[in-house]
Amino acid sequence: MFFLGIDIGKRHHEAALIDDNGKQIGKSLRFSNSKAGSDRLLDFINQHQLLPDNTLIGLEATGHYWLSVFSFLTALDFQVVPFNPIQSDTLRNFYLRKTKTDTIDAVLIAQVIRMDLPDQTYIHSEDHIRLKKLSRFRYSLVDQASDLKRQVIASLDQVFPEYEQLFSDMFGKSSTQLLLQSPLPEDLLEIDAESLITLLNEASQGRLTRDKSSEKVAQLHTLAKDSFGIRVATDVYKLQIQLLLEQLVLLEKQIQLVEQEMNEQIVDQDFHLTTITGIGPVTAATIIGEIGDIHRFERPNQLLAFAGLDASVHQSGDFTASRNKLSKRGSPYLRRAIWQAAFVAAFRDPALSLYYQSLRKRGKHHGTAIGAVCRKLVNIIFAIWTQDKPYEPHINPELSKD
Structure with a gap:
């Protein structure tokens, strides 16, 4: 089995090939982000007799520059694993010498998919x-x-x-x-x-x-x-x-x-999102476009992390911070859409407004309370989308007593 790692750049990419033992085969290939560059990559593939059934290809999903390479290789029937750059950074941190070159990165990417195949980056459908x-x-x-x-x-x-x-x-x-x-x-x-x-x-x-x-x-x-x-x-x-x-x-x-x-575009695929207070067609379109297929998330907290609305935990030794900020590591566009929807829902939705007011009465800052409503909203989005049912507010009887 061969493993081909491709380090993605704006104008040029670097490809490195390793075998089952992790040994690099030949020299790495530097090719341009162009038709001529793709021809060079194809020559490299043919030179090493790489086939879809004996080769796994990995590349970092860096910006939008990887899409043309991904499209080119998948058209040749190769299995291509695009993954988040953070995953290859994790492996890079194992090296004591902080050397960073395109060649080394390409080899590391190949090592990532050889040693521990990372979760693939989700590829959106054309509608999404x-x-x-x-x-x-x-x-x-x-x-x-x-x-x-x-x-x-x-x-x-x-x-x-x-x-x-x-x-x-x-x-x-x-x-x-x-x-x-x-x-x-x-x-x-x-x-x-x-x-x-x-x-x-x-x-x-x-x-x-x-x-x-x-x-x-x-x-x-x-x-x-x-x-x-x-x-x-x-x-x-x-x-x-x-x-x-x-x-x-x-x-x-x-x-x-x-x-x-x-x-x-949203008419036939709003997945009942527009039944949620604060989510109109434009916001629903943004949420769907950023998420794609909801079924790639098994639990609401995964969707929460994808939106960057989960809390970042700060811990050192025996110390754990009591006040944690949003991680903000997910999609900023999804986070912005949900935050805007939560701001409306916090004052107009019968259930979420009660929840917001209860937090304010407990002394929570406005922004903190809206953040909590965001997390509730993510759970609602996940539930109605996966269950294919319109949203119905459920008022917490404990909050309604206040």
């Missing part, structure tokens, strides 16, 4: 890959939009600090249209009241009546007249605010398109 890519792309857009909002607020605080008093949502349609046209106090004062009333009324699509728009415009003019904003380089601030808002409007349209696609 779609959801995973969409949800992660959405999060990147949402984060970009949040950053743009912070920049707009920072600029507006300098030229028109009183503005935030006027709108409950500074980035709502009415406020956004107003700022796109007139972000400075002097801009607002140059526009007659009737034009501003019409702008607000149309931008809100009638939700802001003309009477309320008239009241809002009067407040705008009053605050603009007495604004304590700076009076230097205001033209630059104006340009910055307008351009940032234009980017924000575009991003929000893109987010809507991505969410629409996620909603369509």
Whole structure:
């Protein structure tokens, strides 16, 4: 039996071959992450007469760079074991000399699968890959939009600090249209009241009546007249605010398109997740995309660890820490989706809100209580997904007495 270890890199990979005794066969192969590189790997395989029935191949699932190599080798019918880099780090730590090279790593990977075959990294189905890519792309857009909002607020605080008093949502349609046209106090004062009333009324699509728009415009003019904003380089601030808002409007349209696609993808495979308080189609799509097949987890605590919502234990000698933080070693996207769902459920779900309040009464910090709700939520997700049943809140009678 032969064992081929492949160390994955961004532009180049390294492959090393060992036999049953762990002895390296020949020199390692360095090949590029390209079609020409895959041809070199195939020549290496043929040179050593490696076949699907006499060779096991292992590689680290590093970022996304391993996927093309994995696809190439599985198409040749080889058994390929992608695994978490932490597993090969464990073996690497046995070596006293902290030498790290691509060649040594490739040999170590081969030794890992020869000595103790690690658990394979789960490979998502095509449907799950779609959801995973969409949800992660959405999060990147949402984060970009949040950053743009912070920049707009920072600029507006300098030229028109009183503005935030006027709108409950500074980035709502009415406020956004107003700022796109007139972000400075002097801009607002140059526009007659009737034009501003019409702008607000149309931008809100009638939700802001003309009477309320008239009241809002009067407040705008009053605050603009007495604004304590700076009076230097205001033209630059104006340009910055307008351009940032234009980017924000575009991003929000893109987010809507991505969410629409996620909603369509989730229609036939929500696994009753949307019956859970705090989990809508978009959050459900994120959870499913990150988890893939729930049946690869035998117990809820495995799913908890995968989300990085388990506690990290700090122990040294006879000392064990009494306060442990989240390990945060799992999927950050899954953890973020569950945390957001838990935040809603803690105040709206009849059972989970009671649980949250009971923790708060015991003196637990808000974040600690939400973390506990997250763990409850993971158990609920695991149960309804594996049992294929809609969620039904079960109120703890002991908590309802409080």
